[in-house]
Amino acid sequence: METVQERNTGFAASIDVVVIAGVPGTGKTTVARRLAEALGYLHIDLTELALREKLYLEYDEERMSYVIDEERLVERVLSIVERHGKAVIDTHYPEILPPMLPRMVFVLRLHPMLLEERLRRRGWPWRKIKENIEAEILGVVTYNALERFGEDRVYEIDTTGRGVDEIVGEIMDVMRRGPGRQRIFVDWLSRLDMDVLSRYLD
Numbered sequence: 001m002e003t004v005q006e007r008n009t010g011f012a013a014s015i016d017v018v019v020i021a022g023v024p025g026t027g028k029t030t031v032a033r034r035l036a037e038a039l040g041y042l043h044i045d046l047t048e049l050a051l052r053e054k055l056y057l058e059y060d061e062e063r064m065s066y067v068i069d070e071e072r073l074v075e076r077v078l079s080i081v082e083r084h085g086k087a088v089i090d091t092h093y094p095e096i097l098p099p100m101l102p103r104m105v106f107v108l109r110l111h112p113m114l115l116e117e118r119l120r121r122r123g124w125p126w127r128k129i130k131e132n133i134e135a136e137i138l139g140v141v142t143y144n145a146l147e148r149f150g151e152d153r154v155y156e157i158d159t160t161g162r163g164v165d166e167i168v169g170e171i172m173d174v175m176r177r178g179p180g181r182q183r184i185f186v187d188w189l190s191r192l193d194m195d196v197l198s199r200y201l202d
């Protein structure tokens with residue numbers, strides 16, 4: 001795997017950033033925390049940071065979420081990364097990060113029905129659950145990550161039915177050996193029956 005220096009990123013060679021992405025509920029924070037521990041890196045949860053430091057513009061009542069002030073959030077993240085050097089960043093909008101910052105972006109994928117179960121446990125209204133499952137089915141996070149970071153640095157992991165240790169193990173493996181040529185992109189549209197899909201897509 002190329003080093004940060006070889007990428008000629010404009011970032012110091014001592015900086016190493018790994019991103020864990022995915023729609024809400026796919027397990028980003030759980031995985032990122034464990035991965036950061038294993039690597040000895042700092043864990044930065046972008047949503048948590050934005051809320052804690054009030055780096056948002058407003059609360060969107062309709063979408064029931066804060067509208068993040070991307071400029072201020074990215075500025076803050078860069079200052080933390082410059083100070084700490086090595087970090088695991090967990091976010092559902094990796095595309096706000098500078099294109100050359102992450103060494104790798106891992107997108108966690110999860111079977112829509114399991115995702116539904118997890119999001120229901122949060123007590124979210126169906127509208128919000130459905131919106132996120134739609135994004136999972138269509139692979140929106142991966143699409144945005146590929147646009148921003150390119151194929152070589154985006155790697156999907158189907159977490160369905162797998163424990164955190166196994167997922168973290170795969171991530172560390174890919175970090176060591178590179179993504180390889182046999183990568184798999186999850187496509188729920190072709191893998192799920194129409195009756196399951198029609199529950200979420202209209």
Ligand SMILES: Nc1ncnc2c1ncn2[C@@H]1O[C@H](COP(=O)(O)OP(=O)(O)OP(=O)(O)O)[C@@H](O)[C@H]1O
Binds near residue numbers: 023029
């Ligand atoms: N591999 C796993 N197997 C079973 N349960 C998991 C797994 N990973 C995470 N979970 C559980 O799923 C729920 C959501 O996980 P987590 O909070 O890490 O998701 P997230 O992607 O960070 O969500 P958000 O974007 O809303 O912050 C938690 O209850 C967590 O314990």
Ligand SMILES: [Mg+2]
Binds near residue numbers: 028029030045090
């Ligand atoms: Mg989280």
